[in-house]
Amino acid sequence: MNRTxxxxxxxxxxxxxxxxxxxxxxxxxxxxxxxxTTTGSPHFLPQTWTLQNYKDVLNxxxxxxxxxxxxGIALIATALAVIFxxxxxYAIARLEFRGKRLVLSLALAIAMFPVVSLVGPLFDLWRxxxxxxxxxxxxxxxxxxxxxxxxxxxxxxxxxIPWEMEQAAQVDGATSWQAFRKVIVPLAAPGVFTAAILTxxxxxxxxxxxxxxxxxxxxxxxxxxxxxxxxxxxxxPPYSQLATASVVVTIPIVVLVLLFQRKIxxxxxxxxxxx
Amino acid sequence: xxxIEMKNxxxxxxxxxxAVNDISIDVADGEFMILVGPSxxxxxxxxxxxxxxxxxTSGDMLVGGKRVNDLAxxxxxxxxxxxxxxxxxxxxxxxxxxFPLRLAKRSEKEIDEKVREASKTLxxxxxxxxxxxxxxxxxxxxxxxxxxxVRDAQAFLxxxxxxxxxxxxxxxxxxEIARLxxxxxITTVYVTHDQTEAMTLGDRVAVMKRGVLQQLATPRELxxxxxxxxxxxxxxxxxxxxxxxxxxxxxxxxxxxxxxxxTAKAERAAGKGLLMAGVRPEHFEDVSVIDPGKVDMSRTFKxxxxxxxxxxxxxxxxxxYEAEANVQGQLxxxxxEVDSDSLRTQLVVSLDSDSTVKEDDDATLFxxxxxxxxxxxxxGENLTVGL
Numbered sequence: 001m002n003r004t005x006x007x008x009x010x011x012x013x014x015x016x017x018x019x020x021x022x023x024x025x026x027x028x029x030x031x032x033x034x035x036x037t038t039t040g041s042p043h044f045l046p047q048t049w050t051l052q053n054y055k056d057v058l059n060x061x062x063x064x065x066x067x068x069x070x071x072g073i074a075l076i077a078t079a080l081a082v083i084f085x086x087x088x089x090y091a092i093a094r095l096e097f098r099g100k101r102l103v104l105s106l107a108l109a110i111a112m113f114p115v116v117s118l119v120g121p122l123f124d125l126w127r128x129x130x131x132x133x134x135x136x137x138x139x140x141x142x143x144x145x146x147x148x149x150x151x152x153x154x155x156x157x158x159x160x161i162p163w164e165m166e167q168a169a170q171v172d173g174a175t176s177w178q179a180f181r182k183v184i185v186p187l188a189a190p191g192v193f194t195a196a197i198l199t200x201x202x203x204x205x206x207x208x209x210x211x212x213x214x215x216x217x218x219x220x221x222x223x224x225x226x227x228x229x230x231x232x233x234x235x236x237p238p239y240s241q242l243a244t245a246s247v248v249v250t251i252p253i254v255v256l257v258l259l260f261q262r263k264i265x266x267x268x269x270x271x272x273x274x275x
Numbered sequence: 276x277x278x279i280e281m282k283n284x285x286x287x288x289x290x291x292x293x294a295v296n297d298i299s300i301d302v303a304d305g306e307f308m309i310l311v312g313p314s315x316x317x318x319x320x321x322x323x324x325x326x327x328x329x330x331x332t333s334g335d336m337l338v339g340g341k342r343v344n345d346l347a348x349x350x351x352x353x354x355x356x357x358x359x360x361x362x363x364x365x366x367x368x369x370x371x372x373x374f375p376l377r378l379a380k381r382s383e384k385e386i387d388e389k390v391r392e393a394s395k396t397l398x399x400x401x402x403x404x405x406x407x408x409x410x411x412x413x414x415x416x417x418x419x420x421x422x423x424x425v426r427d428a429q430a431f432l433x434x435x436x437x438x439x440x441x442x443x444x445x446x447x448x449x450x451e452i453a454r455l456x457x458x459x460x461i462t463t464v465y466v467t468h469d470q471t472e473a474m475t476l477g478d479r480v481a482v483m484k485r486g487v488l489q490q491l492a493t494p495r496e497l498x499x500x501x502x503x504x505x506x507x508x509x510x511x512x513x514x515x516x517x518x519x520x521x522x523x524x525x526x527x528x529x530x531x532x533x534x535x536x537x538t539a540k541a542e543r544a545a546g547k548g549l550l551m552a553g554v555r556p557e558h559f560e561d562v563s564v565i566d567p568g569k570v571d572m573s574r575t576f577k578x579x580x581x582x583x584x585x586x587x588x589x590x591x592x593x594x595x596y597e598a599e600a601n602v603q604g605q606l607x608x609x610x611x612e613v614d615s616d617s618l619r620t621q622l623v624v625s626l627d628s629d630s631t632v633k634e635d636d637d638a639t640l641f642x643x644x645x646x647x648x649x650x651x652x653x654x655g656e657n658l659t660v661g662l
Contacts, residue, residue, distance in 0.1 A: 162359065162361065164357045164358075164359055164361035165361055165363065167328050167348070167357070167361070168355070168357055168361035168363075168422075169363075169374075170327075170328070170347070170348040170349055171326055171327075171328070171348045171349070171353065171354070171355045172349075172354075172374055172375035172378060172422065172426075173349045173375050173378040173379055173426075174349060174378050175347075175349065178378065182374075183363055186365045187363075187364065187365060189365075
C-alpha cells in the first residue's frame with residue numbers, strides 16, 4: 001500500500017513538472033527585463049525581478065484593445081452558441097421529427113471540417129457582406145464551429161433527464177416553457193456549463209480565423225495580436241513581453257475553470273427518480 | 276373535487292393498435308377507483324389520458340362535467356403521483372411541495388401555510404430542507420404525495436405509486452394512502468398491477484385486459500362473481516383453480532370425480548358440452564379437520580398431495596392432475612394472459628392449518644361445489660354469474 005502511495009506521488013510529480021514547466025518558464029520570462037532574455041546564457045529564474053513588462057503590455061493600447069475584442073467576441077459567441085445549442089439539443093432529445101438524424105450527422109460533419117479550408121471562402125464572403133474585420137465576422141464562425149460539440153454534449157445531458165420530470169411539472173401547472181426553464185435547464189446545468197466552457201476556450205484561443213478575417217485592432221483578438229508583437233528588431237522579438245501577454249490572457253481561462261468547476265457537479269440528477 | 280367520466284375512450288397508436296379500446300368508466304365524486312390488469316393492458320395509458328399526458332384518439336373525457344379532451348395537463352387541475360415519483364432533484368423538499376403553488380402564483384404566506392400543513396400530514400417536517408436525493412424511498416414517496424395534496428386538485432391520480440418500495444413499506448404506505456384519501460374525500464384514480472392493492476384500496480375496481488374493460492365492480496363482487504375466466508384467474512392469490520368439467524343433470528364431472536351442484540347452476544350449463552369449472556383454493560378442505568357430522572360425503576374425493584406449504588394461519592397443498600390436451604391449451608393461454616406461468620396442471624387447495632396431510636400421501640378433500648363457477652371455454656364467459 002505504501003509503495004502504491006509513493007508510486008502515485010512520484011507519478012503526480014512527473015506529470016505536474018511535465019505540464020507546468022512551460023508555464024513556469026513563461027511566468028519567469030514575464031518577470032525578466034528585456035535585456036536578460038537576449039543574453040547568450042539565460043537563467044531559469046530572473047536575475048532581477050521586474051514588473052516593467054506588465055506595465056508595458058497593459059499600457060499598450062493595441063493589446064488592451066485586443067483583450068477587449070477577445071473578451072467580447074468570446075463571451076457573445078459562447079452565449080449565442082449555448083442558447084442555440086440548448087434549444088436544439090432539447091428538440092433533438094425530446095421531439096420526434098423528420099431529419100433528426102440528418103441534423104445530428106450534419107452537426108458532426110461540421111465539427112470534422114478543417115477550419116483552414118474555410119478561411120479563403122469566408123474571407124471573400126465577409127468582404128462582400130461587410131463583415132470583414134468586425135466582431136460579428138468572428139462571432140458567427142466561432143458560434144458555428146462550436147455549436148456541433150455543444151449540441152452533442154447537451155443532447156446527451158437532456159436524454160439523461162427522465163421524461164417524467166417534465167410531465168410532472170406540466171401536471172403541476174407549468175407550461176412547456178416553464179417546465180423547460182424551471183426543471184430541465186437547472187437539471188442540465190452541468191451540461192450547459194461544460195458546453196459554455198468548451199465554446200469559450202475555442203473562441204478565446206482561436207488563431208487562424210482571427211488573423212485572416214481581421215485587418216486592424218477593431219476586431220483583432222489577443223492570439224492574433226500577439227503575432228504582431230515584433231518590437232523594433234525583427235530578429236530579436238521581445239520574448240519577455242510576449243510571455244507577459246500570454247500570462248495575461250491565460251488568467252481569465254484559469255479563473256473561469258476554477259469558477260465553473262464547482263458548478264460542474266456530476267450526479268446532480270441522482271435521487272430524481274428511484275435510486 | 277369532481278367526478279370523472281370516461282365515455283368510449285379509445286387510444287390508438289401510430290400502428291393502429293388500440294392500447295385502450297372503447298372504455299367507459301364513471302368515477303363518482305370522492306370515489307377511490309382502481310385500474311388493474313397485467314402489464315400492457317392499457318391501464319397506465321388510460322390514466323395518462325385522464326391527466327392529459329396522452330392524446331385521446333376518440334371518446335370524451337369529462338372532469339367535473341367539463342370536457343377536457345383538448346386541455347393541456349396544466350389546465351385540468353389534476354394531481355398525479357408518478358411511479359418513480361418524479362421529484363425535482365435540484366429543489367429542496369419544501370420547494371418540491373411548493374412548486375405547483377409557485378406556478379399558480381400564490382402568495383408567499385399561503386404557500387408556506389399549505390406546505391407546512393402538507394408536511395405535517397405526511398410527517399415530513401424534519402426533511403423540508405433536504406434534497407430528494409438524500410431521502411429514502413418511502414420519504415420520496417411522501418414528498419410526491421405532498422406535492423399532490425397541496426394543490427386542492429379536482430382529483431388524485433396515482434400511477435403504480437408503491438411498486439418501487441419494499442414489501443413492508445408498501446403495506447404501510449397502502450394504509451397511509453387509504454387513510455389520506457378517506458380524510459380528504461377526494462376523487463382518486465389509482466393504477467396498479469398488484470391485486471392486493473386493488474382489492475384493499477378500491478371502492479370499485481376496473482379490471483382491464485389488452486385495452487378492454489373486463490369488469491367494473493366492488494372488490495367483493497370481483498372476487499365472488501367474476502364475469503369471465505380472465506377476471507376469475509387474475510383476482511385472488513393463489514389463483515382460482517380451473518378444471519375441465521361436464522354437467523349432466525345436477526351432477527358435474529371433474530377430473531377427480533362427480534359431484535352434485537345446485538340446480539340453478541346446472542340449468543345454466545345444460546347442453547353446453549365441455550366446460551371450465553372454477554373453484555377457489557379455500558373452497559376445498561381436508562375432511563379430517565371438519566366436524567364429521569357436517570361433511571357431505573358425496574362431495575369428497577381422494578387426492579394425492581404433491582407438495583404442501585405451511586404458512587402458520589393456513590396451508591396450501593398442490594394436487595397434480597392429468598388434463599386433456601385441448602383443456603391444457605386453454606389453461607396455458609389463460610395463464611399467459613394473467614402474467615403467470617404454470618408449468619403443470621395442478622390443483623391448489625387451501626387447508627386449515629390444523630390439517631396434518633403429508634406430502635406425497637393421499638388425503639380426502641371436501642369440495643364446496645355451491646361456490647363453484649362454470650365458464651364457457653370458448654368465450655370465457657361465466658355462465659353462473661349471479662348465482
